Amino acid sequence: MTSGNLLTDNPELYEARFPDPERLAGRWAEDCLRRYAAGPSVLDLGCGTGRDAAQLHSAGRSVVGADLSEEMLAYARDRHPGPRYVRADLRNFSLGPAAPLVPLAPGEPGAPGVFDAVVCLDSALLYCHTNDELDGFLSSCRRNLAPGGLLVAEMRNGAYFLGRNDLLDTPRDNSLTWQGVSYRSTTTLRIDRTAQLLRRTRVWTTDDGSAPVEQRSAWRLLLPQELRHFLTAHGFTVLELHDGPGPRTEPPWQEGDLPGTAADADRLHVVARLAG
Template identity: 35%
Template sequence: MFQDPKRYQAKYHYVAAAGADLVEVLAPQAGERVLDLGCGTGQLSAQIAAAGAEVVGIDLSAEMIEAAREEFPDLSFIVGDARDFSFAEPFDAVFSNAALHWVKPPEETLACVAACLGPGGRFVAELGGARNVATISRGLIDQLAARGFHPQSPWYFPSLGEYTRLVEQAGLRVAYASHFPRPTPLEGESGLRDWMEMFAETLTEGVPSSMREELWKAVEDAVRPALYDDGGWHADYWRLRVVAYKE
């Protein structure tokens, strides 16, 4: 899915940019150990490290980790699964931006988060929440169904109540949670199909290449009234943000 880090950074730099204020929520301190869970190409890991924290970035994509190591050779990055990780030394914080909605089941990830935090450690995360890209995904799934394809969604977009319940069941105390819209511009006239090609790859992996152009056009026509205005496309993002502590 994320085998092309250069394309990801060039077209979807807004993912890390939108996470910059989440780093402010984290408020990393000099000397703290911070795990960046789903670190991608490491831009936010570097921002955390700039505050003087010791950062370890972990991501399932070997290509993303390779790109992170090349750009930030002084930081520590490892390939790993967000559902199954552990470390010998505890962390003061686990940070995650725009990654955990790709990970199912969430209970396994949250158990690992709780286990690797030291007493008083904090979990600061943002992920896609309920209603995230609902118009895009409905349009795409409907058009796929009309052509005989019935894929399962790769995403986990929980409600605020559902996710905070799971966080607390994992043994953390939720101090703050918010669910909010973030309509996000998509670059260029091909912005929507570019987004689908990058982020909806698993939904369309069974579709022959000869059908794809017609599929993209059909989805664009279906969602245009809702997602195209002022001469451009936007994605109907809804985000879920959580801050929790281990006590």
């Protein structure tokens, strides 16, 4: 048994495992930006393979995509050109419109706000596991957003797991064929209540004789009112906070859908504006 992140290290496999042929995630984000008249400059945090950043770019926006994975960034530059792609840690970043990433020491003041919006999709925000990391994310957003700028985020909903266990502790299998090799993943979710984390173990096996690969990751379980509190404390006004429709809900978001009012299902969507 070896350890690694098979999907992050193989972005093409990632897109095969999580296809989005209609670019719903990027289109949903663009719909949110249009609804609140966001300016053209957008930072896509946790951009991954670049699909959503490229979709926002195709809508006429000036986009910077940021991710920690060099493999993802190289793939994005090659397969989804248009945005500028840089390496960044969403827990602490400062980025200018024409400069490479400028890392910040804790407490170091950042550059003036340069983005009209920050987009953070597919639970990337939940890799902030502690309150300090979440504060770091929101402080970085505040530093890099222009006054009145938007934060648009989409993630798993911690409230879904209050009294529900249908997604927990039962291995779930998925299979696909990529480059002539059949891959099978077995994924198990469990709650670490002390750390307030949803922990995921995923084991990959193939039919080519390769050793199994085990991946471990975790997401912070944020409750809707907890998220609202953090946003307000960092100078944001919450404009939307709901469980759908969104790009990963069932049924998925479609053009013309309005945001909901509940926050009970397994996805959470938030749009917040930084004070002017």
